Amino acid sequence: MSNISHIYSSYSDALDFSREKFDDLYTSRARNASDFYHTFFHQLICPLNHHFTDPASLRTLHRQIEQFFGTRQLDFVAIDGTCGKDPFQDFVVFSACAYGAKGQINLDDDPPTVQYKKWTMDKDVSMVTYIPVPFSEFADVVDQDRPETFLVSDSERVDLSNIDTRIMELAEIYLAYNVATSSALENIWRLAKGISQYVEKLPWVLS
Structure with missing residues (x-):
């Protein structure tokens, strides 16, 4: 193998190694974030979608806004x-x-x-x-x-x-x-x- 081929081969190996480390790092962080969400963080999230889709909830919300602001x-x-x-x-x-x-x-x-x-x-x-x-x-x-x-x-x-x-x-x-x-x-x-x-x-x- 020529020197140039050896240099390019080593450079390719270094890029592959760095890419694998990068993928492993973000895969690990994504897994940790998912575990944190499902074990704890999801308990802190309050879904409010029904307040803005249910007609009765919307009427109540509008009435409260009107009472507050006049x-x-x-x-x-x-x-x-x-x-x-x-x-x-x-x-x-x-x-x-x-x-x-x-x-x-x-x-x-x-x-x-x-x-x-x-x-x-x-x-x-x-x-x-x-x-x-x-x-x-x-x-x-x-x-x-x-x-x-x-x-x-x-x-x-x-x-x-x-x-x-x-x-x-x-x-x-x-x-x-x-x-x-x-x-x-x-x-x-x-x-x-x-x-x-x-x-x-x-x-x-x-x-």
Whole structure:
């Protein structure tokens, strides 16, 4: 066997070995996940499909909604955000924005409908943040409680900082507050994450 053939044969064997390890790993994890679901996790799942397919359950649900909100036409705002980080030669720019899509749920329609509406031009429903940070001052804005890690470049520090994500979450919270305190009060506010996920970060938000 020539040297080239030996190299390619060894390379093929290495790929086959890695592929087998990969398949075994994911097969084992899938089996463990299935066992966990059937032995424990399925007990925590509450099927709600019958509440939305049974006519009697739907009438009860609509009546409870009307009693709670005092109307059968619910205005809502669905808030979501996006973020980014752009490193340049001497500084990095963190950007984030949040936007609220306005809509209405009409329970009088059969079945109930969801309709999105346009905001008026004088209504600001966005929150935008644009923060340039020099690399020389980057250590002052990162999480001081993060364990020390060996990082060899500024780009690695930027990637691990998660500052842009936190700014986006803060923008979503401020936008939800602005919508909640506005004169045209909506019935429902839907954030991109669960309330518990925001509460988890409240110490950072309030600091």
